[in-house]
Amino acid sequence: MRDFVTRQGEIRREVVPTQSKSLAAAALRARDLMPVASAPGRSAQRAEAQADRRFPMRKAFLEPKISDPNGFERVIGTSNLLSINFLDRGRRAAAAVCRIKAPADGGAWYGTGFVVGPRLLLTNNHVLSTPDEASQVEAEFGYEHDLDGVLMEPIAFNLSPHEIFYTSSELDITFVAVTPLSQEGIPLARYGRLPLLPVTGKVVHGEWVSIIQHPGGEPKQIAIQASQIMALDQADVPEVDLDTFIHYSSDTEPGSSGAPVMNDQWQVVALHHKAVPKPQDKKDDPLEFIANEGVRISAIFKHLESQRFCQAQAGRVLDRLEMSLGLAPMRRAVDSDEGLLEADRRPLPLSRWTQVSGYDPNFLSHCIDLDAIYAPALAGGLVAPLRDGLSHELAYHHFSAVIHKERKFPLVTAVNIDGARLIHPGPRKSTWRRDGRIADEYQPGGEFYEKERGSDPVQFSRGHQVRLLDPCWGDDGADIRAYAEDTFHYTNAAPQVQGYNDIDWGNLEDYVLEKAQTANKRLSVFTGPIYRPDDPLYGQDREGGPWRIPLSFWKIAVLQKTQTQIAAAAFIVGQVQYVQALYEAKVFSGLKPYTVDEMRQRGIQTTIEAVERETGLDFSAIRRFDAQGSLEVTRRTHWLRDLRDVVI
Template sequence: MANKLDKIQQQALQRYLKFEKEHQAENYAAATEEKMMTRSSIINHHDNLAIERIINKSDLFPIAHLQAGLDVSKAVCRISIRGRSGQLEGYGTGFLVGPNLLLTNNHVLETAEAAMYAVAEFNYEDDVHFKPRDIISFRLDPELLFITDEALDFTLVAMEPYNANAVPLATFGYLPLLPKPGKILEGEYVTIIQHPKGGPKAITIRENEVKFISSDYVHYVSDTEPGSSGSPVFNDQWMVVSLHHAGVPDPTDPNKWIANEGIRISSIIQHLSDKRSSLETEQARKMLDYLLSVVMPGSTKAPMEVGVLASDWYAEATGYNKEFLGKEFIVPLPQLDNEMKKDVAATSEGKETLDYTHFSVAMSKSRRLAFFTAVNIDGDQLVDVKRKNDRWYFDPRIDKAYQLGNDFYKSNDIDRGHLVRRRDPNWGIDAVKANEHTFHFTNSSPQHKNFNQKVWLDLEDYLLDNARDHDMKVSIFTGPVFRDTDRNYRDAQIPNQFWKVAVMVKDGTELSATAYLQTQENMIDGDLEFVYGQFETYQVPITKIEELTGLDFGELRKADPLAKGQAARVKRAGDISI
């Protein structure tokens, strides 16, 4: 083991010196404009300080950063390496990367036999009073799944779902591996959670500058010790950017270190993808598929289950309430024109809308998507319902043939975009039920992930945040614009534009209704690849939405401050007025 580790360290040193020479020769700029654009694209848009940290080297963090670090640390464990007779041979670090899946170094667990006798120990750490927590140990299950690679120095191994005391491994969560580029730039800092020298869990936080990034490796200046091999290396957003595996020795003094080296997550994921077909059992392939469905290049979509809710889930759902804003401010559903009425997917009772908890949906049979959705939002009673899974449902009240299901969304960058946002109807005593109701295919529409998770989300955030911050009641109508020229894909069409109409009572005396139009028209090329920078948001007259969709909003158009005039481009959420 010692000779192998020496070899790994010398190889790391040679790579480090090579990269250093190349960067000096190129007068390398750590953060080009293109790289910075990629980096910023995966930062949570609520993290207002992130770009300041990257560009101006600010040390300011939201206080929640510390809690987020504690949360991810639960998935990190000490690995006790034992021989066949149970004798202790050494320590390493590992971390959970999926349900029942552990990632560490090849030089920590070289063979399935070594994994068979090893033990993963969670909670090996001190509490705030410097007292040790109770260690919770789990056995590994290499017979179920074991993938290792000496060149990339990683091992992925299955674990038992429950330990001898019936404690579920799921208690400790897992760290998703996202191979999308832009998780770290040279000149940024990384954080490492580890078990140095096999001791209690420790952290080196931020004073660890990334020096070089290559196709397979990341080099960073950091404090680690023997036993830290197999540790997760995080960026400032607590995303895993590499698997720590070796120190880089000082070429002039073998007792000193000049840097550390980690294996890039994208390289590990690519190797796992290549190995998938060689796995012998269906169960092992399913475990790896779950991991890869979260992390396949170009996709950050979570694995999804498809289900059907029982009829009693719909029995008491009253849907959208037209008197929600007050009996003196009645806001009825928009009316379908005659052609749309012929195309509407009616229930067995003949209803043109599907009623859910606090919202309703009118479906097009030909497009298998909603003509519109309508939701009531009570900002004073909003409940924060956590998103626990990604299970979507067919609505049994209409034919499944009229609902665009999950096959359309597989293996591409198209999201199941909520039309009624998941959080919008989650208020009052039925909040949990409302949350579940939003996960119907009737409430989804194809949206490119960069549109759904950025531009569309910004508008949704703005509307919901205003309702919550001002304890307002708001009714919102949402839908796609259907055109014959919409892109055909997998026997369906992807809408180019989406709209919203937000209605509230202004100053307690009159209705105010504002309409917004957002486009993803130039979002994709022929292969569904994202084209950056083509998203636009406009505040438009309600009459424009009527013209584009064929819907009739009736008297509501009189409450529109843009009843006269042209579309107004919205550059940021703060420009929107409701």
């Protein structure tokens, strides 16, 4: 038993479980325990398949075999051996953890927090629930005993809720900005940060975790390898969302709220927030606790992404979290308008399109029919019809676009590029227009993209799917400016977002175009967004809204390498699903996780089959030409550190 005083002044008695450690040890021995959380947007079947391999692979990674050919030493029971740098890395991680001190009548109340991004602090909503409350709080770093046991004076920093303050009572999280300098002029950067990884798989049931905290407002302490991940039965705690929260045995006290829960690689796996009580059979039964509970970091990212376009503060938090990982948010859209946007122009007369044939399926030595690519979507009723009621493809000079009926942005665009006949179109104009051949309801115009048309905190750029320069080729006398003008239709645009921009999309397109131009080769390029049912909503009060905003984009380039040989390469740019796929491919194959430096790498090249799975499109006509898919390795998705890493 132990008594404590809450911040409201109530005296509470808590029963500390003594058997939690043995329960967790039993969980470790159970071979059928798997993670409860699945990756965002994945089916239950796929998540279950991942879970089936995750436990033994993660366990093997955590327990490397030690060679002892002479047999002089033996491990009795479970090995407790760790690399000596475990302590140094833990000490470095602890520097970013602070005590939160808030004034109260007759003294102060306390909590814990930690730096997760540039001047960005994370704690619980029940520690800091309002900006006014945060403005009165100090974040005290270095309140701990030194190597000689001497208690050091804390270094206090003020918070800046006017700059960033985002909170959720549902998840019990609060992000708040911190001033760059302490009251004594010491820089916050001295204390480092604990980057948050959006991927799952950082911990499995039965694994040891450590918690760095300020229990009871006391000097910094650590529960090191004294806590194990526990699997709670949903029947025992029906009110707990096991996909959002993770459970563990550990020693914490009031004041520990807001502490980081960390695995043996000192990665933050959860934000500690409370204990889970055992359901009471009788109202007067003493309150017992069966586990401590933390908010999964992956759940925090998923929540922030869902609010990115509804609450400006959520987007600002994500920007700083991405900066901490080296995944700088996309500040510009490819071929997008910057600055003030001109008014939309009127649609071009229908007579303009009578002699325009659009994308040519026989442009390369191998026929690639566009209608076969979107046939599955057409069968599913997802393709917007043209006004004539007979066709679905909008033909422009050297390219075509097919529109997603429900999402109102391109489903797929296809363009032919002749590298030997490229002509620069001259000065660029940035006016856009709708296409009169398709109903306005399938092509958002200025009311969607212009900020003053709605109260949303985000303004999107009109991002070309077929880039401005791609169709600008032909013989002398060709109306190249008209070809460029074709790309400025809303049917060729999708909103560019600030997300996990794993690759500079513009540089990739420049590379693909240069591949065709410098070698005087022909190229066909297919592009489009990836539509997911959980994409965030935007524009509730805009005309035609709301829209769900795609967070990922794909591109497939098909190059004519010789007169008879073609090669294809597939790319994906977007958010956490693809960082996660790479992370898991490495971790769960028994290799070490990606470092932060590796996370900074600029993108991925994947397989055509991966694009097909994500989009529902059919690229079977070129699947056998996939440069990445033909590699004889089990992991066919790889980072692009440099554009020279592209395989085509």
